[in-house]
Amino acid sequence: MPNNILIKTLAGLCTFAAVACGGGQQPRSDVAVYLDESQPIEKRVEDALSRMTLEEKVAILHAQSKFSSAGVPRLGIPEVWCTDGPHGIRPEVLWDEWEQAGWTNDSCTAFPALTCLAATWNPEMSALYGKSIGEEARYREKDILLGPGVNIYRTPLNGRNFEYMGEDPFLSARMVVPYVQGVQKNGVAACVKHYALNNQEEHRHGIDVEVDDRALYEIYLPAFKAAVREGGAWAIMGSYNKYKGQHCCHNQYLLNDILKRDWAFDGVVVSDWGGVHDTKQAAENGLDMEFGSWTDGLSWGASNAYDNYYLAAPYLDMLRKGEASTATLDDKARRVLRLIFRTAMNTQKPFGSLNSPEHLAAARRIAGEGMVLLKNDGGVLPIDLGKTKTIAVVGENAVKMMTVGGGSSSLKVRHEYTPLEGIRAAVGDRAEVIYERGYVGDVTGNYNGVKTGQDLSEKRSEAQLIADAVAAARKADAVIFVGGLNKSDHQDCEGADRLQYGLPYAQDRVIEALAEANPNLAVVMVSGNAVAMPWIDRVPAVLEAWFSGSEAGNALADVVFGAVNPSGKLPFTFPVRLEDNSAHALGEYPGTDKVAYNEGIFVGYRWHDKEQLKPLFAFGHGLSYTTFDIAGVKADRTTLAANGRIRVSADVTNTGTRPGAEVVQLYIGDEESSLPRPVKELKGFQKVSLNPGETQTVTFEITPDMLQYYDDAKGAWIAEPGAFTAYVGAASDDIRGTAAFELK
Structure with missing residues (x-):
């Protein structure tokens, strides 16, 4: 039996002993509500918290091994086990080392990189991905899957772009939600990363990102917000870099103000491995669980140093001296307990499976649907084996x-x-x-x-x-x-x-x-x-x-031989030259102590549109072995009331000889904004499968909230009355029709 499964089994057995004897330390005659899964989670959390000592509350906030944190053995509350993702379940390592544990039963299904998933432009594929990888995590008795990643593609030099979902916040947001939901249906927490502004690997442990609030809210945060507010993510991982002079794993503005206050996030904030640097900031600035301190996340570190973590003995010492808030401690402990009840102590979760034929089929299907046919002059592909x-x-x-x-x-x-x-x-x-x-x-x-x-x-x-x-x-x-x-x-x-x-x-x-x-x-x-x-x-x-x-x-x-007709679309722009990318044209990269995002909101296709730069291949571009006509773009009305909606429709026809799928994309441009805005921004997409000669009408609903921009001077989202244009097409540079309307 794998060590973590054995430990969890023993912990479960200890539950009964702990309840029967009152835990040996705090005899109680009342019923252990926290063990009753029929009770609301919040009631169970409060009951468990009331039974815990100060030391036990601190103990569940930091690692006890490379990938686990302690539970409360006295109360039969099991530890938390993490695993790296986001493309598959990492093989087991030794308890206190990065070296392999030598298991022979920890081979996983490797799913396509998240760039490939995003390139499907199909939320159904994201749901399949989340379900499948969640089942593998569940089978391996993992409680937190460290993924998915939704950092924005700012520069094509970022070594970690392959783990993310591209340059557009709307596309990333729509694709991350089903992934999170699919994972968590298995009783495994999705840990969305790396929050936030982790857009380069150079100087990643200390670079201080300077970005205006408008770009922060419009470009870099929407996918994280969607994962929390719509996906219900149970965990968020802080990033290595700094923002406003504070490391993002303990950042007042990002974690306390935006994530926990504004978005009402009720999950845990997990540090990236080695991302914690100060006990006082970790205690006060929103961090809940600390992992990997004194390590770069990959290779080096002190051995058996867990009691010396920033949220371990140093934090406990501050609490005993009255130098740290016990109310803040209780909030952290509540979040960890809530996570445990959702995952490790959830007896209703499915059993999961590993390397099943279904998972391999899912990986193959997602990969085929995500491949992007960039060019195909003369019909070189597919290759005719006859x-x-x-x-x-x-x-x-x-x-x-x-x-x-x-x-x-x-x-x-x-x-x-x-x-x-x-x-x-x-x-x-x-x-x-x-x-x-x-x-x-x-x-x-x-x-x-x-x-x-x-x-x-x-x-x-x-x-x-x-x-x-x-x-x-x-x-x-x-x-x-x-x-x-x-x-x-x-x-x-x-x-x-x-x-x-x-x-x-x-x-x-x-x-x-x-x-x-x-x-x-x-x-x-x-x-x-x-x-x-x-x-x-x-x-x-x-x-x-x-x-x-x-x-x-x-x-x-x-794809090459035509069994699958490619339908993938690029989730980011291919510039002709590096200098055509806005981070390299206007911004700083890679910086040393600081890096300024001078390009602001003009990332990817937004910059190419603004400067009228022809890309090598545009955002949203992708060909097929058949052809599609998108025509008849129209709106059902020309004015949009403050509480109303407009429906924009288009007819899509497969004009070729093969069945295929087209992604119809809706962009919206603001014609009269008082602040600079992109020519157009992605606000909707639908993937339509059609047989040769078949036509389908695609309809998008436009509401006033889709027209907003973030006014950093006012600190608010604004939808200004005036003229707007809806653009419908097959790529950001392939618009097939427009519809004008006015916001009243």
């Missing part, structure tokens, strides 16, 4: 496992289907598949004790690798290059940002050589970030495949 006898697959990313590495989201899987495996399995004996390496990137294959077992050593020179790839391409009927980024340092990886916007490992040279050798070339990008594409005019087809998890290769083959 007419193709030889396929050349080129690129290290066609064979390199991507579930290992990248930071705390690194996983241990039973098997990861690589692109080459998926392609060969789909092709079978219908065609010959030739593989060439093309380039050498990262030959290592281990992270935190998990080893891929792959031998990626290579003796050929760069010139020879390219020559061999070109020779294979010339013999083939179709060529698939699989490249992009990987999970190594300074790529898509926690702890450091990318060093360049362009592709690493001289991949541009490989792609250009392949394009010259064979016109039937499809470039597949495996990444969680935008990349420069200086060869884009010479390559007919480009597919963004993301980091797609356990079923990556099978999902890619589904």
Whole structure:
């Protein structure tokens, strides 16, 4: 039996002994209400709190191991167990070390990275994702899943963008809510991270973010707010960086004022591992549970230091001296007890499952739906196996496992289907598949004790690798290059940002050589970030495949050979040049002690629209193997009352020859604002599946609250009367119709 399950079982048995004898310390004759699940949680919380000593209240606020915190053994209240996410359940580590525990039953299903999930533009996929990963966490007896992440994509150099949901607050908000709800239906708390303004990895432990209130409320907070107010998140993780001079894991403005007061958050604030720096601030500024102090979250730290955590003995000493508020202590303890009753002591939660066929199918489905067909001139994709006898697959990313590495989201899987495996399995004996390496990137294959077992050593020179790839391409009927980024340092990886916007490992040279050798070339990008594409005019087809998890290769083959018609849309803008990104055009990056977000609200497509910059690929862009017409955009009225609504509709028709899905996007622009506003902002989207020739009417409802902006001078949300335009289209740069209306 796994240690944590055994401990929880024993803790449950101790409950009866504790109640029967009054706990040995505080004899009581009354009924233990906190054990009665028929009672309201708040009543149970108050009863348990009334039975706890000062020491017990403090003990449940800090870690007792790398990933657990103490319960109250005397009362039979079990400890809390956390696990890293957000793409799968992290393998077990030793109690007090980062090294692997050596379990043989902790392989998980790796789900696609959250960029891929966001690219589905489908809340149903988010619900499936949350349900599935929640079931895996539940099976492993975890109480808190450390995810999902919803930090905004500010710069394409951020090494951790792959863990987040893109550049737009509305899209992120709509996609995070079903994930949270799906996880928590399993009796596992979703811990939404990293709150807030964690938009770079460089200097992440101390950088002080300077951002105006308008950008804070309009861009960087909405997804967190939706997770709390709509998703009912039971936990929030503070970020490493500072805001207003205070670390975000104990930040008065973010945690006490906004999260707990304004949003009425009733869950726990969990520190990021090593994110706590001061006992007084941790006590007063909103932190509830402290983990990983004296560690960078990855590698180093003091051993068995838990009693010396900031919210441990130092906090207890302050309380005993009267230097800290016992009312604040009780609030923290209430929140932790509420979490425990929702998770560890919830006997009604389902049993969960691990690596089930259903989970692998979910991972494959989400990956296929999230892949984005960026370009497809001449119909190079899908590859017709009835007419193709030889396929050349080129690129290290066609064979390199991507579930290992990248930071705390690194996983241990039973098997990861690589692109080459998926392609060969789909092709079978219908065609010959030739593989060439093309380039050498990262030959290592281990992270935190998990080893891929792959031998990626290579003796050929760069010139020879390219020559061999070109020779294979010339013999083939179709060529698939699989490249992009990987999970190594300074790529898509926690702890450091990318060093360049362009592709690493001289991949541009490989792609250009392949394009010259064979016109039937499809470039597949495996990444969680935008990349420069200086060869884009010479390559007919480009597919963004993301980091797609356990079923990556099978999902890619589904799309490449047409079993799945791609319907993904970009959740962030691909700029032509790094300088076309607003953080690099106007703002500071990476800063040293401070970083100023001078671009304010003009992030991503908002900046491109304002400056009339043509992107490489726009926010919301994504092609299909069929074609769609979006026409007949109209509003049911031209004026919107303060308490009314307008319905904007459009007719969507599949004008091609294959069944497919289109994401119809609604943007709204304010024509008469007294403060600068974006040309347009995403305010709605619907994914519509249609057969060839089929038409469906899509309708969006517009209410006055959707027209608001945050007036930082007034500290309030404002909807100014005046003229507005509703834009309906297939991408932020592909508007098919507009409807004008006026807010009265």
